[in-house]
Amino acid sequence: MKLTPIVPFEPVIADLPPAGEQWIAQIKWDGVRVLSYYDGSSTELINRRQNYRTKQYPEIAAAESYCKAGSAILDGEVIALSEGKPSFHEVMRRDSLRKESAIASTVRQIPILYMVFDILYCNGVWTLDLPFLERRSLLEEMLRPHPHVQAVPSYNDPAALLAAARAQGLEGIVCKDVNSVYSPGGKDKRWLKCKIISDLNAVAGGVTFRDGTVNAVLLGLYGDDGRLHYIGHAGTGKMTVKDWRELTALSHRLAAQDMPFASLPQRVKGAFWIRPELVFKIHFLEWTDSGTLRHPSIQARLDLSPSECRLPKR
Structure with a gap:
């Protein structure tokens, strides 16, 4: 693989969601952080600890099927649902598998979704220094319809989304400054997570x-x-x-x-x-x-x- 893996940017914990027009909010998915690296010929899936997960999730192991770009790095969460809600236990049943025969049989038992929220590299150009709002627009432009891949929706009212997440029994929300750049390996208040659980x-x-x-x-x-x-x-x-x-x-x-x-x-x-x-x-x-x-x-x-x-x- 020609693309060098990076350590993803992380949010910090906040007790209350921020207010102001510069903030958008997204659901915090109870899944496995996975970056998809597509160099134009092959795809590798790598988690936040720099471990390869391409074999574990064959449904999303061909980025050209869900991304229009000639090369790209996408950031998101792989989730599995149980009774209509993300289940960390279920997705870990997929993530912990190593044998190809076990993976093949479990693909049918535990379907996954790749919830993508950022694009860090596109058509040979790094997008890390673009404001989040521009990266989100580029991501929506580049994603193709795919049964196992979705762009994470963004909302302009963090407090309302937190209340909705609490009513649905979800893990929480992540709030992002629309002007924030992406700092690999970073963790600061440009991204905030408000946890219900x-x-x-x-x-x-x-x-x-x-x-x-x-x-x-x-x-x-x-x-x-x-x-x-x-x-x-x-x-x-x-x-x-x-x-x-x-x-x-x-x-x-x-x-x-x-x-x-x-x-x-x-x-x-x-x-x-x-x-x-x-x-x-x-x-x-x-x-x-x-x-x-x-x-x-x-x-x-x-x-x-x-x-x-x-x-x-x-």
Whole structure:
């Protein structure tokens, strides 16, 4: 591939949506960030961690079928729906596959959509320094109709979109300054995300069992002191019976004699310590005063480095 992968631009968290004519808002999709690189002869799909995902999503592995440009880099989210809503658990079932036979069969079971919100390169020219409004117009001009690709709609009233997203039980919205340029690897207030559902990625440092099968995960985040701090346990969410069985087998392979947490967790009775190598995406209601999560639920197991799971600055 001739095009060099870039690290995507990221929004920062905001408690309230911004006001003013310079802001537009888009739905925040609960999916996998994927950039599509088309050099005129072939397409590669690469996620935010610079991992290739072309094989996992064959429906969008030929950019010429959904983009008119002779070469292009598109930025967006791959999502899968469950009961009409984006489901991170479902899209991760696709994203985690490696065998081509498994991918081929799952394509029919779990269809995906590529929700595209930016174009960073077009017909041999970088568009990073164009204002977002101009990039959005160019994107709409370049996209072809495709059953698995859509341009993300933009709205002029962030507060109204946030209210609509909350009513539909969606994850939140992203607000963008219409004059903002795209800074690869950047993260600043030109893009803001307002989240309805709080989430984070946490490391498993232990599990508990019921009738020989894991029924809950003890979770932690790393602090500036380099130690793993307990933040709560989760036994509900999107995990299937098969997922729990696989986690049970993994836990036995990762068995550890010593507790990996910096201090003894509140839930220690029956705890089985494991090496802190497994990462999970967790939804939760809020942080408690004691520094643990209220009503955490497991959404999916992630292929992430545990070192990336850090305590938030408070």
